[in-house]
Structure formats: structure tokens, C-alpha cells
Amino acid sequence: MMFRSPGGRALPAGHVVHGPFPARWPLIGVSAAALFVGLILIFVALMSERLVCNETTCHVEKRYVFARSELRGAHVVIQTGSKNSKTGIVTLDLERGRAITLMGVEPDQARGAADSIQASVRDGTPIDVRVHGPTGVSLIGAAGIILSFVFLGLALAKLGRYDLIVTPDGARLDVKRSIFGIPFGTREIMLDRIERVVVRRGVIKPVMQGRNDPLIDAARLELVSRSGEERPITNAYFPGHALHLRAAAALRAALLVDADPNDDAELAAIPMRSTAMGQRIGFAWAGMTTGSVVGLAIFGLSMNAFGVISLRQNIEGWMVAAGCIPGAIGGVAVIFHATRRRYPR
Numbered sequence: 481m482m483f484r485s486p487g488g489r490a491l492p493a494g495h496v497v498h499g500p501f502p503a504r505w506p507l508i509g510v511s512a513a514a515l516f517v518g519l520i521l522i523f524v525a526l527m528s529e530r531l532v533c534n535e536t537t538c539h540v541e542k543r544y545v546f547a548r549s550e551l552r553g554a555h556v557v558i559q560t561g562s563k564n565s566k567t568g569i570v571t572l573d574l575e576r577g578r579a580i581t582l583m584g585v586e587p588d589q590a591r592g593a594a595d596s597i598q599a600s601v602r603d604g605t606p607i608d609v610r611v612h613g614p615t616g617v618s619l620i621g622a623a624g625i626i627l628s629f630v631f632l633g634l635a636l637a638k639l640g641r642y643d644l645i646v647t648p649d650g651a652r653l654d655v656k657r658s659i660f661g662i663p664f665g666t667r668e669i670m671l672d673r674i675e676r677v678v679v680r681r682g683v684i685k686p687v688m689q690g691r692n693d694p695l696i697d698a699a700r701l702e703l704v705s706r707s708g709e710e711r712p713i714t715n716a717y718f719p720g721h722a723l724h725l726r727a728a729a730a731l732r733a734a735l736l737v738d739a740d741p742n743d744d745a746e747l748a749a750i751p752m753r754s755t756a757m758g759q760r761i762g763f764a765w766a767g768m769t770t771g772s773v774v775g776l777a778i779f780g781l782s783m784n785a786f787g788v789i790s791l792r793q794n795i796e797g798w799m800v801a802a803g804c805i806p807g808a809i810g811g812v813a814v815i816f817h818a819t820r821r822r823y824p825r
Contacts, residue, residue: 494734498727499641507635511628518624525618533607550574554597556590585611676704682717699724722824755819767811775807
């Protein structure tokens with residue numbers, strides 16, 4: 481009877497998750513602020529008011545409607561603001577001492593609009609005058625929006641996780657990056673003659689580093705062949721300490737290479753992250769109150785969208801129970817999940 485001869489060393493196979501790595505939340509705040517300021521400036525630049533008069537009627541952006549015969553002329557009122565900035569306000573003079581003011585604009589623009597109105601009143605010609613916000617501000621607003629996307633890109637540059645997948649034949653390592661489950665490309669690394677997996681230490685310079693701000697400790701995983709060739713799994717360094725050691729240990733097991741006693745001892749010495757029960761209860765109280773308010777708001781908006789209730793009607797007891805109770809439970813659950821005992825980063 482013939483028996484199959486035993487095979488050699490088993491082929492490596494495995495799936496190692498490296499990460500997830502967080503976003504740089506301060507930069508996201510800066511990005512949101514730049515976007516908000518940019519949109520506000522563009523809105524200010526696009527604001528305008530228009531005075532249109534035919535032979536019988538005048539109207540200002542459909543806010544004011546009056547007879548053409550009531551218009552006596554126009555003049556400019558100059559207002560001085562902070563840092564000696566000046567704003568011109570076109571004021572329409574009507575009969576019986578009444579007046580209508582248009583939006584504040586640059587003084588030269590206001591004087592030009594008032595002169596045009598005065599000439600049309602004198603000559604009896606149709607009037608079509610528009611005053612608008614400072615157009616130069618729109619360029620600053622556009623720059624702010626572009627800057628917000630730049631900061632957002634920097635904030636999300638290291639967000640996500642890496643799936644390190646060893647192919648069944650053990651010949652290749654597929655490095656797949658994903659952000660919130662969305663794939664962002666795959667990198668292939670050949671595994672011929674791989675002997676070690678090392679954690680290469682490095683630092684990351686903060687984008688807005690102050691004079692006394694320290695550099696951020698970071699690391700990356702590298703594969704080292706028998707000839708000493710280093711094959712980095714990622715080109716960039718990522719923040720964190722324990723998660724690099726855990727991923728390196730798992731990848732060594734998947735590749736069937738020798739463990740690193742120093743890394744294993746260092747990982748074992750790092751304590752688990754935990755929060756005292758008293759603090760968890762205090763945080764849970766904040767989560768309960770916040771969650772109840774959010775739950776009531778979500779319930780009210782949902783019921784209003786389905787036409788069950790109206791936002792103008794009084795809040796009844798069943799609405800409070802249906803919105804606040806699930807919201808409070810959800811808020812407490814989120815707090816207890818966020819403060820659970822877990823591995824350090």
C-alpha cells in the first residue's frame with residue numbers, strides 16, 4: 481500500500497488587522513472653522529439689494545413697494561465701525577420725510593448708486609440699481625474653503641485600518657487599506673526569503689507644531705529578508721505603540737517566522753486601559769441626560785416627518801417617554817462602551 485509522503489513546512493496563511501488609526505481631530509476642527517468662515521465670507525460677498533423703478537412703481541428686492549412719485553432722491557450715510565472701517569448706506573428719500581435704507585456697502589459703491597438714483601429721479605428715467613457686498617471678500621472665502629479641504633486631507637491622511645492578508649500559497653502579502661469599510665487600494669509585497677518582522681520606530685511632526693510641542697511617537701511594520709533587505713508594509717509612520725506590537729506578533733505567527741522576545745515582553749508589560757467605576761458612573765449620568773435630549777429631538781423630528789405630530793403642538797407625556805427613555809439608554813450604552821476595559825494603543 482502506498483502512502484503519501486509527509487509534506488514540508490506548512491505554508492503561511494492568515495489575516496492580520498493593523499489599526500484602526502484615528503483621525504487628527506484638532507485638524508478636523510480647524511477644517512470645519514475654515515469652511516464655516518469661508519462660506520460666511522462668500523455669503524457676504526454675494527449679498528445684494530436691487531432698486532427697480534418703472535414709470536409708476538418702485539420696489540426694493542420685493543421688500544418695499546412704493547409709488548414712483550414718492551421718491552424724491554437718495555443720499556449716502558457713512559458709518560464708521562471698528563478699526564476705522566467705513567460703510568456707505570444708500571438712503572432713499574421719500575415724501576413726508578420718510579426714508580428707506582439699503583444694505584451697507586463700500587462707500588464708493590454707495591456714492592455711485594446714490595448718484596445714479598439722483599440722476600434718474602431728475603431725468604424721469606427708469607431706475608435699476610444694485611448694491612452688493614465686497615467682491616474681494618469672495619476670494620478670501622474661496623481660499624478659506626480650499627484651506628479647509630487641505631486641513632481635512634491632512635486630518636484624514638492616517639485614518640483607517642490595514643488588512644494584512646497572506647495569500648494561501650504564502651508567496652505574497654496583500655496590504656489593503658480601508659476607511660469606514662470603504663477600500664482605498666491594495667499594495668502587494670512578495671514574501672520570498674522573509675526572516676523577520678520588525679517594528680520600526682519613528683516620529684510624526686504635528687502639522688501646527690508649537691515651539692515647545694514634542695514630536696508624536698509613531699512606528700511602522702517592516703519585513704526583513706535573509707539578506708537584510710527591508711520591505712516596509714506602509715511607507716508612512718502611524719501613531720501608537722501597543723497596536724504595532726500586537727500586529728507584528730500576529731503577522732509573525734501568520735508568516736511562521738520566529739517571535740521577537742523583546743517585543744513580546746514589552747507588549748506583555750503594557751497594562752490594559754481601564755476606567756474606574758466611579759468615573760464610569762459619572763460619565764454615564766452625562767450620557768443619560770444628553771442621550772435623553774437627543775432621543776427626544778430625534779423622535780420629534782421623525783414623527784413630524786411622518787405627519788404623526790406637529791412641531792407646534794405641546795409636548796405630551798407619551799412623547800417624552802418614547803423619545804427620552806430610548807435616548808437615555810443609548811447614551812448610557814455609548815458611555816459604557818467607550819470606557820470599557822480594552823487594549824492600549
